[in-house]
Amino acid sequence: MTDKPEASAARGWFWSQHAPMALMLILATIAVDQLHKWWMIFVYDIEGKGRVTVTPFLDLIYVKNIGISYSLFNQESAAGQWLLAGFAVLASAGLWLWLNRSGGGRLMAAGLALIIGGAIGNAIDRLHLGGVADFFSMHAFGYHWYVFNIADVAIVAGVAALLYESFRGESH
Template identity: 55%
Template sequence: MTGDQHSGGWFWGAFSRWTLWAALITLVADQVSKWWIIAHYNLEERGRVVVLPFLDLVFVKNTGVSYSMLDMAHPAWQATLAAFAAVASIALWIWSARSTGSAVLALSLGLIIGGAIGNGIDRLVIGGVADFVSLHAFGFYWYVFNVADVAIVAGVIGLLYDFWATSRKDAAKTS
């Protein structure tokens, strides 16, 4: 089946359960990990906690977008970014509900939705996204991230894979 075909209504489709569970698990894992790591280790006051030679826990409040670009610390900007995450999540949910795609598509959309909502909650509650995982090696420090960020990246990779796999299937049918 192609992505143009629809399996259900606007809000519930063949794979909606997969999307919902992926989004809920991602959201809970993100919010619980942020709360536990930041509160348990008291990272705001304590600073950096070395876990492994290449892994530290730190607290960074990201008021910008990806990689702290476009720093927007004002509460109105944070609310705007949270609203954007909500609208994007609704659009992704509708895509999932109307798609006859695959479980990979549904899970990928759920990961992105859960991550977007998790980071959106942070923006509304603390005025920015709580990031805490810092990877580094040989003097190079990768950006600081959280569970929601990992879920969003994994979701995008899943969408790319699903698009590639579907394209190959469609090409095989036409040849």
Template identity: 45%
Template sequence: MSNHSSSAEQQVKRPLLWGRFSPFVLLIALIGVALDQGTKIWLVHGFDLANNGPISILPLLDLVLVWNRGISYGLFQQNSDIGRWLLAGLTIVVTVGIWVWSARCQSRLVALSLALVIGGAVGNGIDRVFIGAVVDFVYFHVGSFSWYVFNLADVWIVAGVSGLLYDSFRNGPNSAAK
């Protein structure tokens, strides 16, 4: 018998669906979804932004109601039920893939970043499934420059992707995948 273990035995088995940071990822994602959905429900149904808006918060920040039937930045607008459900299905597939990634990650920063992306994707996915479009309401503008209208779920996604990018530059190009 050899004293050397095979390379397969030396590899650490990585979990598929539940890993070291899974409780943390789940908690952060659920908080993100709750904050996102809570603001949308309040602005659409409680405040009735459709009839009471737009609201100027600051000279460069307004609350407006926009129904986004596409993806980020309003790309790929879908005006049919088939397009809506394809985007909803894509959201589910991507979210499951990111969850598996989070179950295997070894860094709290990567776990947090993936949790934010999951929370944002689920928040916007809920809108798409139950309303037919994503509720966007934050509008930044300066002079003639106009930024797109977004929501908290979009903030979570951007923050999560930023964390993953930071981690990749800090620890090398493949660190977030570990």
């Protein structure tokens, strides 16, 4: 029995060869991010501890980011947080379509999946916490980088994978 052309076309838009692996990576990214945030806030009580020195270049601290990267477009209202979360979901949907329509390789699919998982992890924070929960503060020689979380690490790793794939040439 063969699929109808419409069903096959829809599957090509929303599901591809790399979709199962990407979906698992998205779900794993969200799970690890959200479990870490839950543990840091409710078990470790990072907010009550204040700044905790881990190494000479890494501290743990609780910061709620109500904007986007580097606190741009701060949104103090619940409606603003819903707007930013909605943008993250729309961007994630666009990245999912890219993943399935591009015909790219596993590395590209993994990179897009990490970005999607990180974006959704941060969007969940916006809806439940009123902003994104960040914990890792890296610093050296008097310079402090912004405070970030596991979702942010996934997004940066995903972008790095996409850049590597673009410079590598043809997808494998």
